[in-house]
Amino acid sequence: IQAEAIQKIEQVGELKELQDIKVAYLGKKGSLTGVLRGMGKLSKEERPVIGEIANKVRESITEAINLKSEKLERAALEKQLEKEAIDVTLPGRPVKVGGPHLLTKIVEEIEDLFIGMGFEVREGPEVETDYFNFEALNLPKGHPARDMQDTFYITNELLLRTHTSPVQARTMNEFDGGKPVKMICPGKVYRRDTDDATHSHQFTQIEGLYVDKNVRMSDLKGILDTFAKKMFGEEREIRLRPSFFPFTEPSVEMDISCKVCNGEGCSVCKGSGWIEILGAGMVHPNVLKMAGYDPEEYTGFAFGMGPERIAMLKYGVNDIRQFYTNDIRFLKQYHNA
Ligand code: PHE
16 A cells, blocks of 8 residues: 555645545545554454554655645745746836926925015915906006006906916905915916017916015015025125006015125126016005005005016026926926926
C-alpha cells in the first residue's frame, strides 16, 4: 500500500488530485483504514506488530501528502506571482500638474494684502442694475460722466457692471448707515471697448472702501503706500495726482515711482519716472447719503485698480489679451512666479 500510495503522490500534478488520493488511502473507506479496521480479527501477537506497521504507513503517506501539497501550493503561488509581476524599473509617465492663472494669483495676493490690513472680501453680481452701477454712485441718468464707462446694456435697467463699485454701494445699503464698512471687492467687469494691447471688453477690478467716523485722506494715502511697497518693493514711492470720479471728492490718481535706487545709484524708467496704477478718493457725500450714512458723521475713502495692469507692470506682460487667450506657453511661465 505504502509504495503504491507514494508513487501516486509523486505523480500528482494538482492539489485536487492529491485530495482524492488522501481520501482513497486515509479516508473512512480508504484502503489503509480498511487494514486498521480488520485488526480485530488478528491474534494477540499479530495485533501490535501489524498495528505498528499500519501506523508507520499512515504516517509516511500523510507526510508524503503534506510535502507534495506544500510543493504544489508553492508552485501555484510562483506561477501567479510570475503572471502578475510588475516591472518596477520601467520609468513612470509624468503627470501634468496645472497651476493657478497669473491673474488669479495676483488677485489672491492683493486680497491677502488687504485682508492683512483688516479689509473684508465681498462679491456681487456681474449683471447689475443701473441703480447700483451708476445712480447710487452719484451718476444719475443722463450725467455726462457716464461716458467714462462704455456700457453693455441688457435692458434699460439691467447692464453688465462696468466696475466693482456697485458691490460697495450694495454693502453700504445692507449696513444701512449702521456700522463701519471696511471691504474690498474683486471681480469681473465689462466695458464696450475694442480689444487691443491695453483694452479688453472684459477685465478684472479690485476696489476697496473704508467708511467710518474720522476716516481721512491721510488714511487712504497710508494704506495705498503700504500696498504699493508690499506689491512692488519697499523702495517704491507713491504720488497722488488730482483727478475726477463722480463718486469721490476729492478724487486722485495714484502713481508709483519706477525710480529704483541702490548702493550704486538710481535708475529711472522711461518717461517721467512715475506710472499710474489706480484711482481713488474720498467717498462723495451724495454716495454716503444715498446708502443711508450721515456724511456729517461718517467719512470714507474708496480706491479701484485693475489686477491685469498690476500684473503687467510687475511681470512685464505687454498685451492684456495674453490673460484671456490662454496660450499655455504664456501661462506656464508664471506657474512658479
Ligand atoms: N470705479 C472706478 C473705475 O472703475 C475706480 C475707482 C474706484 C475710482 C473707487 C475711485 C474710487 O474707474
